[in-house]
Amino acid sequence: MAEFYSRRNLEFLLTEVFDIEGVLKLDKFKKHDLNSIRLMLDAADQLAKTHLYPSYREMDTQEPEFKNGRVHVHPKIKELMKRFGEGGWIGAQADEEFGGLNIPSMVASSANFIFGAANFSASVYPQLSTGAARLIETYGSDYLKHTFIPKLYSGAWQGTMVMTEPESGSSLAGIKTSATPIDEDRELFRIKGQKIFISAGDHDGVGNIIHLVLARIEGAPAGTKGLSLFIVPQKMTNEEDQIVMNDVNTVGMFHKMGYKGAPIVHLSFGDKDKCYGYLLGEENKGLSHMFQMMNEARIGVGLSAASIASSAYYASLEYAQERVQGQLPDEKDPDSPQVPIIEHSDVKRMLLQQRAIMEGSLSLLMNCSYFSDRATADKIEVREIFRLTLDLLTPVAKTYPSEFGILSTSNAVQIFGGAGYCKDFPAEQYFRDIRIHTLHEGTSGIHGLDLLGRKIIMGGGIAFRAFTEEVSKTIKKVKLEIIELSKYGEKLNDALFRLQNVTMRLSTMAMKEKKEVFLMDATLYLELFGIVAIGWQWLLQAIPCQIAINENRGDEFYESKIYTMRYYFEYELPKAEAIVTRLNSSDTLLIEMDKKHFM
Numbered sequence: 323m324a325e326f327y328s329r330r331n332l333e334f335l336l337t338e339v340f341d342i343e344g345v346l347k348l349d350k351f352k353k354h355d356l357n358s359i360r361l362m363l364d365a366a367d368q369l370a371k372t373h374l375y376p377s378y379r380e381m382d383t384q385e386p387e388f389k390n391g392r393v394h395v396h397p398k399i400k401e402l403m404k405r406f407g408e409g410g411w412i413g414a415q416a417d418e419e420f421g422g423l424n425i426p427s428m429v430a431s432s433a434n435f436i437f438g439a440a441n442f443s444a445s446v447y448p449q450l451s452t453g454a455a456r457l458i459e460t461y462g463s464d465y466l467k468h469t470f471i472p473k474l475y476s477g478a479w480q481g482t483m484v485m486t487e488p489e490s491g492s493s494l495a496g497i498k499t500s501a502t503p504i505d506e507d508r509e510l511f512r513i514k515g516q517k518i519f520i521s522a523g524d525h526d527g528v529g530n531i532i533h534l535v536l537a538r539i540e541g542a543p544a545g546t547k548g549l550s551l552f553i554v555p556q557k558m559t560n561e562e563d564q565i566v567m568n569d570v571n572t573v574g575m576f577h578k579m580g581y582k583g584a585p586i587v588h589l590s591f592g593d594k595d596k597c598y599g600y601l602l603g604e605e606n607k608g609l610s611h612m613f614q615m616m617n618e619a620r621i622g623v624g625l626s627a628a629s630i631a632s633s634a635y636y637a638s639l640e641y642a643q644e645r646v647q648g649q650l651p652d653e654k655d656p657d658s659p660q661v662p663i664i665e666h667s668d669v670k671r672m673l674l675q676q677r678a679i680m681e682g683s684l685s686l687l688m689n690c691s692y693f694s695d696r697a698t699a700d701k702i703e704v705r706e707i708f709r710l711t712l713d714l715l716t717p718v719a720k721t722y723p724s725e726f727g728i729l730s731t732s733n734a735v736q737i738f739g740g741a742g743y744c745k746d747f748p749a750e751q752y753f754r755d756i757r758i759h760t761l762h763e764g765t766s767g768i769h770g771l772d773l774l775g776r777k778i779i780m781g782g783g784i785a786f787r788a789f790t791e792e793v794s795k796t797i798k799k800v801k802l803e804i805i806e807l808s809k810y811g812e813k814l815n816d817a818l819f820r821l822q823n824v825t826m827r828l829s830t831m832a833m834k835e836k837k838e839v840f841l842m843d844a845t846l847y848l849e850l851f852g853i854v855a856i857g858w859q860w861l862l863q864a865i866p867c868q869i870a871i872n873e874n875r876g877d878e879f880y881e882s883k884i885y886t887m888r889y890y891f892e893y894e895l896p897k898a899e900a901i902v903t904r905l906n907s908s909d910t911l912l913i914e915m916d917k918k919h920f921m
Contacts, residue, residue, distance in 0.1 A: 332436075381444065404477050461551070639664075641737060
């Protein structure tokens with residue numbers, strides 16, 4: 323079996339880059355130790371290699387079918403959901419009250435990375451249920467918690483996130499799905515409307531689908547301020563204690579270019595005016611409640627993109643080591659043996675770019691998980707700064723792995739050559755599967771607007787300052803303690819300085835210009851931020867590697883990390899300068915150009 327991820331790298335990030343042992347000393351996680359965490363990762367590895375990876379390509383060719391108003395998925399899904407539930411993976415971060423393991427986010431992210439690298443489509447089902455159950459755990463009444471959470475965590479039921487509508491798309495302010503109270507306590511509502519692009523919104527791999535639906539109660543304020551959140555089961559128990567359909571109807575299924583193992587459907591609620599939902603949380607606070615699941619899902623999207631990029635990297639690495647073609651440029655004898663393509667410089671470049679993007683992305687995502695653990699379990703006085711930094715990094719952690727993961731996986735196709743374009747090899751599926759990650763849970767453009775238009779300026783810029791202080795601490799450490807890395811610290815310091823100056827310029831512009839001018843290149847700003855953030859992550863990773871080498875504890879793993887870090891600083895970080903040049907320009911061609919000029 324081909325490798326699809328590096329266990330050594332995961333443990334390196336957990337124990338040598340980020341302080342998992344320190345996290346395990348926090349009260350919330352003190353029942354675990356490093357040995358128990360490694361046993362959990364062993365179990366995740368076993369599940370991935372034995373049950374997920376073998377069905378990855380089959381789920382692509384035997385995609386879900388929409389028949390007689392229902393979606394039928396690969397038979398393996400029912401078994402996998404049961405295994406995810408029995409193994410405790412769906413509720414791994416939950417409190418013990420609901421049978422959870424209460425493990426750190428760092429460990430849950432590690433397991434999900436393994437699952438996603440083995441079989442991305444299959445990994446989506448349990449992650450959606452996790453997000454839905456955690457949202458009910460946060461905002462639900464005791465009745466709602468005990469009715470829905472155990473079934474979701476067991477894998478018997480599926481959770482979903484239901485927001486997008488045919489006419490509103492990503493603009494949630496235009497949501498028209500309505501909710502009408504039918505009891506005096508305003509706990510049960512009649513739901514009516516349509517939703518599209520709902521992942522796992524209908525399938526026969528579970529006994530029931532539990533939709534978390536954004537809808538507008540009659541008389542509520544316009545825009546996003548008037549949205550409320552509802553639990554709308556596909557099936558409910560009636561007054562006679564019978565299981566009946568809840569007037570949730572599947573209109574159709576979207577046929578996707580990739581990610582084919584999991585259905586995305588169009589749902590209609592209340593065609594017969596008999597669809598009922600339970601209010602979750604407060605009225606008109608639905609979007610703020612849903613942000614918990616959305617932000618977790620955004621980190622999850624970045625993690626899934628990194629996991630697919632990991633699979634693609636190891637597939638192309640194996641191929642490059644085995645595929646023999648051509649001679650090196652200085653070889654004069656045309657009859658000399660051909661060499662494995664991994665010996666060619668340009669193939670090395672493509673492999674290094676894949677690894678730099680994939681492992682840099684995973685490091686950033688693990689850093690976000692570390693911040694999440696500290697923000698929920700540390701002393702009160704330090705929680706807020708970790709929460710703010712995590713909020714700031716969320717659009718970056720979602721978008722960089724997604725956007726650059728496409729480039730990384732494209733390199734895998736390129737290394738395979740013509741074979742990479744054919745279904746006989748896995749690279750083309752990895753390329754198709756990763757493409758959706760820049761789209762779902764908010765497009766890159768939306769996250770650019772979020773980062774520049776909201777996250778940078780929130781709290782008077784406190785989160786951005788906290789981020790720059792974290793990066794500066796890393797730079798200071800290498801300058802003072804690790805002379806071999808000092809020049810890379812200087813390069814990162816220069817890139818950070820440019821990012822700070824651009825941010826200050828744009829923030830000043832926000833007070834003087836129209837919003838359209840200020841936000842015109844928000845996506846480019848997000849790209850710049852991501853490039854600098856990944857440079858920070860590579861410097862963080864280089865520190866323990868260089869220390870180990872200096873202390874004669876180094877091996878090929880540490881040496882390869884240093885080479886990849888060097889690649890990133892020589893080939894990827896310099897790209898930031900071109901973006902800075904554009905962001906410092908006053909040319910407003912994107913605003914000046916009229917739609918009539920497109921022809």
